[in-house]
Amino acid sequence: MREMLEDVACNICGSRESVPFLSMGRFVYRKCTRCGLVYQNPRPVFHALRNRYKDNYFSYELQNQENFFHLMKLGLNDIRFDRFYRDSGVGKTFLDIGCATGLLLNDMKNKGWKTKGVEICRESAEYGIKRFGLDIFIGTIEEASLPDQYFDVVHLSHLIEHVPDPRSLLLEVKRILKPGGHMVLTTPNVDGFQARVSRERWRSAIPDHIYLFAKKTMRVLLERTQFHVIKQVSWGGIPVGRGPKVLKLPADRLAKYFNIGDVMLFHCTHA
Numbered sequence: 001m002r003e004m005l006e007d008v009a010c011n012i013c014g015s016r017e018s019v020p021f022l023s024m025g026r027f028v029y030r031k032c033t034r035c036g037l038v039y040q041n042p043r044p045v046f047h048a049l050r051n052r053y054k055d056n057y058f059s060y061e062l063q064n065q066e067n068f069f070h071l072m073k074l075g076l077n078d079i080r081f082d083r084f085y086r087d088s089g090v091g092k093t094f095l096d097i098g099c100a101t102g103l104l105l106n107d108m109k110n111k112g113w114k115t116k117g118v119e120i121c122r123e124s125a126e127y128g129i130k131r132f133g134l135d136i137f138i139g140t141i142e143e144a145s146l147p148d149q150y151f152d153v154v155h156l157s158h159l160i161e162h163v164p165d166p167r168s169l170l171l172e173v174k175r176i177l178k179p180g181g182h183m184v185l186t187t188p189n190v191d192g193f194q195a196r197v198s199r200e201r202w203r204s205a206i207p208d209h210i211y212l213f214a215k216k217t218m219r220v221l222l223e224r225t226q227f228h229v230i231k232q233v234s235w236g237g238i239p240v241g242r243g244p245k246v247l248k249l250p251a252d253r254l255a256k257y258f259n260i261g262d263v264m265l266f267h268c269t270h271a
């Protein structure tokens with residue numbers, strides 16, 4: 001069945017002026033001429049997007065869960081997450097939006113955190129609920145209507161590029177985050193070395209990514225939703241399986257050093 005499409009304005013600045021950025025055949029990314037945000041336009045309406053996160057998506061999540069969990073842990077180590085919670089997270093509240101099968105939540109729960117997950121893919125959420133006994137809301141963060149100023153940490157890994165309205169997502173995170181609480185967010189970097197070299201062949205230029213953020217555009221969005229960036233890092237020089245193996249380690253180191261990595265992480269608090 002063909003997905004119904006809609007035309008949208010820039011989610012950061014509201015402008016409708018844009019120029020073609022990447023032409024993927026089935027879909028097109030455009031770049032806002034005012035603020036530089038890269039986004040699919042036109043794009044599938046929300047119920048069409050939502051329909052994508054079914055059993056096929058669950059299979060993908062399940063197949064990759066260990067790998068994704070490993071990468072999330074590396075990200076948290078990178079910002080020395082544990083240092084912020086030296087006395088461990090016992091009794092503290094941790095929300096993972098887009099928690100998939102719940103491996104990270106389960107790990108945090110085992111460390112004493114009070115955890116909550118939000119996941120739009122029913123099959124993934126049910127796996128986490130049954131397998132690990134996790135508390136996962138099935139749906140969107142807005143539908144979850146969580147209490148004000150409740151969470152010490154909100155974690156969003158590879159989520160924001162999938163949602164139709166990133167600005168409202170961040171405002172919702174801000175509302176439910178405690179004063180002094182932390183948000184940790186990761187997303188592919190359209191301004192990174194890989195994206196620049198690969199263009200249409202970039203592994204993150206895929207139908208489910210309706211936004212492709214760069215360091216600059218993400219910073220503007222965070223500023224406008226009143227988040228303060230404590231730390232920003234990026235990693236990933238050459239993807240596994242592309243390019244000579246011997247170049248991977250030095251390329252990864254350079255990408256990180258120059259902050260032109262393939263995936264970027266923002267560690268934030270309320271501004």
Ligand SMILES: [Zn+2]
Nearest residue numbers: 010013032035
């Ligand atoms: Zn814009």
